[in-house]
Amino acid sequence: MAATREGRERAEGPLTIQEMAQRSGFSEPTLRYYEKVGLLGVVPRDDSSGHRRYHSPLAERVDALACLRSSGMSVADMRRYLTLLDAGDRAAAAEQRDLFARHADRLSAEIERLRTRQAYLRAKSDMWDARHRGDTTAETRAVEQVQRALKDF
Numbered sequence: 001m002a003a004t005r006e007g008r009e010r011a012e013g014p015l016t017i018q019e020m021a022q023r024s025g026f027s028e029p030t031l032r033y034y035e036k037v038g039l040l041g042v043v044p045r046d047d048s049s050g051h052r053r054y055h056s057p058l059a060e061r062v063d064a065l066a067c068l069r070s071s072g073m074s075v076a077d078m079r080r081y082l083t084l085l086d087a088g089d090r091a092a093a094a095e096q097r098d099l100f101a102r103h104a105d106r107l108s109a110e111i112e113r114l115r116t117r118q119a120y121l122r123a124k125s126d127m128w129d130a131r132h133r134g135d136t137t138a139e140t141r142a143v144e145q146v147q148r149a150l151k152d153f
Contacts, residue, residue: 014044014053023059024066031062039065039078072110073103120149 021028031052034040040061043052054062061082068078080099084092127142 014055015059017052017054020052020054020059020062024062025070026062026066034062034065034075037075037079039075039082071103072107077103116149116152120146120153123149 015023017028017031020026021031024031026034031040031043035043035052040058043054043058045051046053065078068081073081077099081096084096084099123142123145127139127146130136130138130142
């Protein structure tokens with residue numbers, strides 16, 4: 001079978017762990033860990049070599065996990081997502097919605113923390129720049145910005 005898009009299962013068969021790692025962006029130890037903790041189930045092995053082989057449905061599951069992980073989702077939440085997925089769309093829709101909404105809220109809070117850190121760093125940079133230039137007025141303004149940023153920490 002010929003692949004119709006980049007990253008699909010090779011024409012000659014299932015993916016090796018190295019190919020799955022390259023495709024998903026996960027390291028090989030991460031793929032082994034996800035198998036061990038039950039996110040992937042048992043990964044089939046090649047009869048002759050015993051090496052892991054990722055067939056299309058399993059490779060698609062790894063791709064989905066890669067998307068969730070890249071969003072910062074925890075292993076516990078990924079496990080919950082997969083459990084709910086197995087329950088079916090209709091039965092688990094509300095719980096899936098809540099899972100993703102909670103994660104989006106966590107990301108919003110994280111973004112806000114990063115913005116606070118960014119404001120602090122920019123203010124410190126401005127302060128040191130003003131000090132370097134000998135501009136005491138600009139340095140005073142920058143110190144005030146640093147102090148405001150510190151209150152948000």
